[in-house]
Amino acid sequence: MDIDKRNQLLTILLGVIIIGMSYFLYRSLMDPYQEVLDEREMVERERHRMEVTRDALVQYRNRRGNFPPTDGGLDSLVAFLKNDSVMVANGPEMFAFRPPSTYDPDSVVYSPRPPHNRFEYTLNDTIRPRLYLLENPGTDDRIGDLQSTTMLNAPNWN
DSSP states (O other), X not given: OOHHHHHHHHHHHHHHHHHHHHHXXXXXXHHHHHHHHHHHHHHHHHHHHHHHHHHHXXXXXXXXXXOOOSTXXXXXXXXHHXXXXXXXXXXXXXXXXXXXXXXXXXXXXXXXXXXXXXXXXXXXXXXXXXXXXXXXXXXXXXXXXXXXXXXXXXXXXX
16 A cells, blocks of 8 residues: 555544544533533423412412412312312413423323422411412422411522
């Protein structure tokens, strides 16, 4: 094999290696960045779902006069969303989910993040006004407080 032919083969081989390594470098930078973007989007979707649940709780209080009790409270909320004529008619407009999810009264009380944990709801009915705490298990996100009236309906991430 003459020297020119060998140099051409080495040039082609090194070009292929450079292109391959450039691709792997690109993937090693972009994959973690995409994971961060996906995680941020999921956190925003979870928080939005909690805000939808809060809005449903406020509608429950406005129409029924009080927040649902601690025991079976979220089940009472889902039943309210499914059976109240105003909520059935206006629910999809009032409680719009972030895409790709669509409004479903049964899913209002569940996190959009797999494994779709159910939100935790607690009512403090020993003081006036009655206060509730809505928590997302697995995260530190919560809406409301059981002691402070200034945190009524307020999320902790703002």
